[in-house]
Amino acid sequence: MENIISVQKITPVAHPILDSIKKRWSPRAFAQTPITENQLHIILEAGRWAPSASNIQPWRVLWGLKGTEMYDRIFNCLDDFNQSWAGNAQMLWINAFKKTMEKNEKENFHALHDLGLFMGNVIHQANSMGIAVHQMAGVKFKQALSEFKFSEDYHVATAVAFGYFGGDPDDLNEDLKKQELKQLRERKEQSTFAFNGNFENKK
Template sequence: MKDIEHMNEKRQLALDKIADADYEIYALLKQRYSPRVFDDTEVSDSDLNRLFEAVRWSASSSNLQPWRFIYARKGTDSFDRMVGCLSDFNTSWASEAPVLLFTAYKEKMDNGKENFHALHDLGLSLGSMTVQAQYMSIALHHMAGVDWKKAQEEFDIPEGYHISTAIALGYYGGVLDDLSEKLQKQETAKRERIPQSEFAFKDGWKNAKEKS
């Protein structure tokens, strides 16, 4: 009976998290959200390979492909070391994720010039990974709360490469009761986004707070 209740809870949460889009968009984009609880099923090597293959074919300025990743599974020493680089808040829930990743980028081109678009390309690659993951019922929770300097040292990141973010990864599911009451409220809160009028300006930049 309890398993059935958890399954129904999982389905209802997934339905509640579907974006209330102002315009019709691709279904996988509407369904995507960033959970803090995951199913405890181990993510297979094959599924991880598929996610990184989606990254591999992402758009990239001059085809430089500056993205880099470190990943580890729960229960390994590397995973624990990654957890040790997260903020206290992220540690409180991400330590239970099946997989953790650190994202990084190569700062310069091979000719020594700064690659101004490296972060842009890393972001594009993560967008590709996120959509591929959603297609596979895998959830990604991207985290800014990582001590990148500690991570650089802990994992011997070579000079010229920069840790950017962390990602908690696992199949959608899990049990909400495993989270604190505060996190449960965040997990079930209504999703909100600013309107297009505040970031898309026709014919030139316009302060979103100004009236036409």
């Protein structure tokens, strides 16, 4: 049986919140347990039911399971930094969105927002199954657009690494291992982003 290594994180919440939100974090080392196609479809189904502006559902996902050509094609589109750790993942995604509305060619200004909502559902469904999620902005976007034959109407936004919690931090280089083992998670205070009045003079 695989040795499960548990990295302990401290999340100093200022108010009581859902345990599932408190416990979520983004590892770079993952357990070696494979993710199955059935599990993938459960995760996608959670995303499918996310809200979106005018119910346009602008998100698009390309997926690959470890050991397949699709996984390798996605991996090759990651930037060098993310390639240094994302090979630990059991599943990789490229996330894109449709830039225009369904019924006309007008810009869908909320498409990126809605892809984020989709990913919120995905993360919490995956976490409930013991599967960790690490999103990545570090993608070679132009390469991904041409590699996967997207038309001009689509924007590649992110890549995502998935794998079971319980990875071995020794799978990472020294710098990333240090980050993985850092216990205290940090966030800005609410007063820096929420205002009961004008936004004037706020940085």
